Amino acid sequence: DTAVSQTPKYLVTQMGNDKSIKCEQNLGHDTMYWYKQDSKKFLKIMFSYNNKELIINETVPNRFSPKSPDKAHLNLHINSLELGDSAVYFCASSRRWTSGSSEQYFGPGTRLTVT
Amino acid sequence: GQQVMQIPQYQHVQEGEDFTTYCNSSTTLSNIQWYKQRPGGHPVFLIQLVKSGEVKKQKRLTFQFGEAKKNSSLHITATQTTDVGTYFCAGTSQSGGSNYKLTFGKGTLLTVNP
Numbered sequence: 001d002t003a004v005s006q007t008p009k010y011l012v013t014q015m016g017n018d019k020s021i022k023c024e025q026n027l028g029h030d031t032m033y034w035y036k037q038d039s040k041k042f043l044k045i046m047f048s049y050n051n052k053e054l055i056i057n058e059t060v061p062n063r064f065s066p067k068s069p070d071k072a073h074l075n076l077h078i079n080s081l082e083l084g085d086s087a088v089y090f091c092a093s094s095r096r097w098t099s100g101s102s103e104q105y106f107g108p109g110t111r112l113t114v115t
Numbered sequence: 116g117q118q119v120m121q122i123p124q125y126q127h128v129q130e131g132e133d134f135t136t137y138c139n140s141s142t143t144l145s146n147i148q149w150y151k152q153r154p155g156g157h158p159v160f161l162i163q164l165v166k167s168g169e170v171k172k173q174k175r176l177t178f179q180f181g182e183a184k185k186n187s188s189l190h191i192t193a194t195q196t197t198d199v200g201t202y203f204c205a206g207t208s209q210s211g212g213s214n215y216k217l218t219f220g221k222g223t224l225l226t227v228n229p
Binding site for chain 2: 040041042043044045048056090092103104105106107108109
């Protein structure tokens with residue numbers, strides 16, 4: 001059983017296109033995240049949702065729009081893709097942080113390549 | 116904003132040698148977590164430290180949390196080829212209200228020569 005799944009695993013597209021990445025978790029967690037990992041392996045949080053409510057929105061271009069239809073799903077839509085968007089995007093989930101301590105479970109990642 | 120610095124960026128060792136990676140935060144942390152990412156894989160949770168001065172062990176891995184809750188270290192004794200990967204520390208701080216944010220260090224890539 002896959003705890004956190006993402007689709008697609010690989011995504012190759014041209015500049016200017018719009019694409020979506022989907023994420024689902026079957027752990028019953030309340031909180032979900034999107035991270036971007038660049039070529040230097042730096043993991044940077046983009047968004048965090050708790051029970052479908054946006055709680056963290058880092059400095060991300062508004063071409064990136066997350067959407068959480070329910071607490072088990074968090075999708076990421078990217079408009080007008082740019083070369084600099086090429087990276088691995090990880091979805092993650094955790095229990096709700098009421099005391100600031102909850103491990104995160106990561107999905108397998110989506111490698112996005114913009115040409 | 117909160118920053119989490121991690122050093123070294125890379126470490127290459129001979130199998131059997133020890134390895135340590137260090138993590139420092141610009142602010143006091145609620146807790147610190149450590150993750151391991153194998154090449155081509157995704158980050159996997161290793162451990163969480165919460166208390167000031169806490170030390171935890173997992174077989175050959177020893178994790179420490181500083182007294183001021185601003186620094187941490189991961190030490191691996193007698194490295195094996197299976198230890199290869201990038202080790203990330205991640206510090207938890209409050210981001211407003213009852214919400215918290217995990218800030219990752221840039222990671223230390225460990226390679227082991229058999």
